[in-house]
Amino acid sequence: MLKFLAHRLIHALISLLVITVIVFSLSHLSGNPIDAMLPDDATPQQIEDLTRHLGLDRPILVQYLTFLQNAAVGDFGDSLKWKGQTAAQVVLERMPATLQLGGLALLISVVVAIPLGVLAAVYKNTIFDATATVIALLGQSLPAFWLGIVLMWIFAVTLGWLPTSGHGGLSHMILPAISMAWFQISALTRLTRSAMLEVLDAEYIKLARVKGVREQQVIWKHAFRNAAIVPITYFGVLAGSLLTGSVVIETVFNWPGTGWLAITAIQGRDFPVVQTVVLFFAVLFLLANFVVDVLYALIDPRIRNA
Amino acid sequence: MFNRIPFLRRFPVIPVAILLVVLIIPAFFATWIAPHDPYTSNLRARLVPPVGFGGSWDYPLGTDRLGRCMLSRILHGAKYALGISMIGIVLGAVVGTVLGLISGYLRGWVDVFIMRLVDITFALPSILLALALAAISGPSFSLVVIVVVFVIWGFFARQVRAETLSMRERDFVAKARVAGASDTRIVLKYILPNIANTIIVLATLQIGVVIILEASLSFLGIGIPRPAPAWGLLVADGRQLIVSNWWISLFPGLAILLTVLSVNLLGDRLRDWLDPKLRQV
Numbered sequence: 096m097l098k099f100l101a102h103r104l105i106h107a108l109i110s111l112l113v114i115t116v117i118v119f120s121l122s123h124l125s126g127n128p129i130d131a132m133l134p135d136d137a138t139p140q141q142i143e144d145l146t147r148h149l150g151l152d153r154p155i156l157v158q159y160l161t162f163l164q165n166a167a168v169g170d171f172g173d174s175l176k177w178k179g180q181t182a183a184q185v186v187l188e189r190m191p192a193t194l195q196l197g198g199l200a201l202l203i204s205v206v207v208a209i210p211l212g213v214l215a216a217v218y219k220n221t222i223f224d225a226t227a228t229v230i231a232l233l234g235q236s237l238p239a240f241w242l243g244i245v246l247m248w249i250f251a252v253t254l255g256w257l258p259t260s261g262h263g264g265l266s267h268m269i270l271p272a273i274s275m276a277w278f279q280i281s282a283l284t285r286l287t288r289s290a291m292l293e294v295l296d297a298e299y300i301k302l303a304r305v306k307g308v309r310e311q312q313v314i315w316k317h318a319f320r321n322a323a324i325v326p327i328t329y330f331g332v333l334a335g336s337l338l339t340g341s342v343v344i345e346t347v348f349n350w351p352g353t354g355w356l357a358i359t360a361i362q363g364r365d366f367p368v369v370q371t372v373v374l375f376f377a378v379l380f381l382l383a384n385f386v387v388d389v390l391y392a393l394i395d396p397r398i399r400n401a
Numbered sequence: 402m403f404n405r406i407p408f409l410r411r412f413p414v415i416p417v418a419i420l421l422v423v424l425i426i427p428a429f430f431a432t433w434i435a436p437h438d439p440y441t442s443n444l445r446a447r448l449v450p451p452v453g454f455g456g457s458w459d460y461p462l463g464t465d466r467l468g469r470c471m472l473s474r475i476l477h478g479a480k481y482a483l484g485i486s487m488i489g490i491v492l493g494a495v496v497g498t499v500l501g502l503i504s505g506y507l508r509g510w511v512d513v514f515i516m517r518l519v520d521i522t523f524a525l526p527s528i529l530l531a532l533a534l535a536a537i538s539g540p541s542f543s544l545v546v547i548v549v550v551f552v553i554w555g556f557f558a559r560q561v562r563a564e565t566l567s568m569r570e571r572d573f574v575a576k577a578r579v580a581g582a583s584d585t586r587i588v589l590k591y592i593l594p595n596i597a598n599t600i601i602v603l604a605t606l607q608i609g610v611v612i613i614l615e616a617s618l619s620f621l622g623i624g625i626p627r628p629a630p631a632w633g634l635l636v637a638d639g640r641q642l643i644v645s646n647w648w649i650s651l652f653p654g655l656a657i658l659l660t661v662l663s664v665n666l667l668g669d670r671l672r673d674w675l676d677p678k679l680r681q682v
Binding site for chain 2: 106109110113114118121232233235236237238239240241244245247248252259335339342343346347357358361362364366369370373
């Protein structure tokens with residue numbers, strides 16, 4: 096098991112390294128940062144000083160290694176838009192808001208999707224199954240940003256039950272979290288359903304039933320535990336798409352998290368902040384996938400004992 | 402009745418009809434069927450509600466803030482949805498298929514390298530790549546195509562590689578090799594035709610994903626540049642006005658929903674028909 100995990104960890108680190116190369120090259124394609132940092136009437140002397148200060152006159156490989164060195168300790172330079180703060184500070188400040196929203200969305204998806212998927216499989220071809228099918232189909236076809244706007248229109252504008260947008264308590268989080276969760280619900284329901292169907296067909300389930308085990312126990316203890324491995328593998332992907340989803344949904348609802356920050360930073364040409372967001376998201380995503388690998392190894396004896 | 406005509410039974414009529422009405426016919430003929438020019442504003446008819454909600458048949462789906470006909474804008478927007486998805490998917494499929502074939506056929510370190518590349522592209526959040534690119538060049542048609550290719554090539558590469566791995570062990574490939582066929586010939590003549598169905602099904606299943614991706618990027622202002630009436634941009638226009646003028650966001654979004662829904666229904670059918678083993682993908 097340790098060998099398996101070490102292998103996965105090395106893979107994750109290589110991915111991270113390549114991502115830093117991509118981010119670094121993109122920041123070099125983004126034009127001369129000097130122009131953005133100095134006023135238009137800067138003297139050649141000022142430009143030269145700043146270029147040397149930022150190390151932009153050195154060979155590209157040296158610049159990359161410096162970038163890597165700084166990134167390793169969380170130093171991504173100063174934000175250009177939010178004066179007086181480093182990029183890492185700006186991003187970290189917004190992180191809790193994103194994690195709150197993403198966490199709630201994740202919670203909603205699991206609480207809705209797992210029972211629905213199980214019910215759809217157990218009561219195949221009934222109302223549960225039909226509901227699951229419709230949700231799965233709609234989830235894949237609804238653009239999240241539009242769903243957010245429609246929910247806002249119905250529940251905030253027309254009915255007046257919830258606030259339209261902005262940051263605040265739980266009431267502010269409900270609509271964005273549902274919009275973010277919608278797609279995940281559909282994917283997770285479908286996965287759970289098909290995994291359960293497969294397991295329910297297995298011999299040991301029939302045996303349990305023949306032995307006279309109660310139906311509830313057959314479903315949740317015998318079948319679900321074995322089927323759960325499929326949804327768990329999906330959690331890595333889920334974490335990633337929740338992060339990506341946050342960019343869209345935070346923009347729709349003016350939720351001041353990292354996703355919203357990325358869009359605002361782009362508009363303000365604040366490249367250090369954009370860079371930091373991209374790297375943060377990549378790290379979070381790789382971390383989530385690594386946790387999935389660990390869980391996977393813990394659950395599946397074939398890997399655990401390998 | 403459908404049972405007597407196998408083609409109709411296999412080929413669902415409703416999704417095809419929706420697609421024709423919402424996407425394909427408008428994409429080619431918007432200029433002739435749209436009641437107004439999508440860019441011409443009529444300042445005396447700003448924010449007119451749709452017919453049945455206080456509007457008239459002059460503007461069946463109402464008008465936007467500048468008095469532009471929403472129906473005409475949505476009809477003209479279809480060509481962006483169709484164009485981007487076609488160009489992006491064809492390019493993504495070609496890149497993914499070529500690399501998947503190389504990966505599965507050559508194996509060894511080339512295979513490891515290409516598959517690692519797939520993992521990495523899956524690890525980089527696509528919208529952030531788009532943001533970074535948009536910061537450099539501003540929103541553009543080619544930016545959307547690059548992001549689409551980036552997002553989908555990996556699916557093709559993985560699937561094609563897996564099938565190539567199993568194909569290359571088949572008897573007919575071994576026989577072709579014994580007969581002296583070159584590697585290129587084996588791949589193009591013996592392996593590729595056998596996995597073509599998979600590629601077609603995968604491409605169809607990606608159309609919906611790509612249309613939503615394009616719409617999302619445009620919505621965020623980093624996709625199709627204004628003033629093109631791309632559906633995502635139309636929804637974004639309405640976002641600020643949702644409190645008072647709901648129709649501006651509602652109808653373009655509905656067009657996206659109907660299109661993607663029918664493409665997905667169609668893709669499912671196509672998969673069951675051409676390549677049932679892809680069910681898990």
